[in-house]
Amino acid sequence: NAGVTQTPKFQVLKTGQSMTLQCAQDMNHEYMSWYRQDPGMGLRLIHYSVGAGITDQGEVPNGYNVSRSTTEDFPLRLLSAAPSQTSVYFCASRVGLSTYEQYFGPGTRLTVT
Amino acid sequence: SQKIEQNSEALNIQEGKTATLTCNYTNYSPAYLQWYRQDPGRGPVFLLLIRENEKEKRKERLKVTFDTTLKQSLFHITASQPADSATYLCALDLSGGYQKVTFGTGTKLQVIP
Numbered sequence: 001n002a003g004v005t006q007t008p009k010f011q012v013l014k015t016g017q018s019m020t021l022q023c024a025q026d027m028n029h030e031y032m033s034w035y036r037q038d039p040g041m042g043l044r045l046i047h048y049s050v051g052a053g054i055t056d057q058g059e060v061p062n063g064y065n066v067s068r069s070t071t072e073d074f075p076l077r078l079l080s081a082a083p084s085q086t087s088v089y090f091c092a093s094r095v096g097l098s099t100y101e102q103y104f105g106p107g108t109r110l111t112v113t
Numbered sequence: 114s115q116k117i118e119q120n121s122e123a124l125n126i127q128e129g130k131t132a133t134l135t136c137n138y139t140n141y142s143p144a145y146l147q148w149y150r151q152d153p154g155r156g157p158v159f160l161l162l163i164r165e166n167e168k169e170k171r172k173e174r175l176k177v178t179f180d181t182t183l184k185q186s187l188f189h190i191t192a193s194q195p196a197d198s199a200t201y202l203c204a205l206d207l208s209g210g211y212q213k214v215t216f217g218t219g220t221k222l223q224v225i226p
Binding site for chain 1: 149156162202211
């Protein structure tokens with residue numbers, strides 16, 4: 001198993017550009033989530049999904065969209081990038097709501113200039 | 114507002130000693146609390162979970178306690194080794210549910226040979 005994979009590893013965007021951060025898992029996990037990690041702020045939940053076709057907002061959803069058309073994939077879309085979205089983004093998955101251990105991807109470091 | 118507090122100052126200890134890290138939370142009583150390890154440039158890795166009805170949990174050299182009256186969890190690493198040097202994060206669902214897991218900012222542990 002590859003576990004949780006994220007692409008790209010690094011990305012530089014200009015303000016106003018859009019892009020999609022990819023996340024995939026091959027463990028057949030129902031629950032997937034996106035976090036951003038900033039110095040001194042900890043990991044903050046952006047969006048999460050409890051299964052294909054079901055998504056919901058986390059703590060900091062503004063400026064981000066998600067969809068979950070398959071169990072395996074959970075892309076995060078930045079509609080119009082802003083410098084405040086400069087961060088490290090982590091995708092995570094877990095079996096389902098009844099299990100709590102989350103498996104994290106390696107992260108995507110995004111810089112918005 | 115609801116929040117998780119971990120000591121932001123780095124903890125330096127001598128090899129072989131016991132490291133003790135603290136996680137405090139406010140407001141709601143979580144159903145469970147987790148501890149993760151994060152190495153530089155990598156995603157967090159799950160270590161231990163303790164439920165609200167458990168006072169203590171052990172795994173090899175790791176021990177976690179959970180005091181729901183004090184709203185505090187302590188994470189102990191006994192016989193610490195330089196390889197234990199990392200940032201340790203606590204995580205819980207501040208709403209008391211199972212869907213929105215929030216992480217503390219983490220405490221950086223440095224074990225000195």
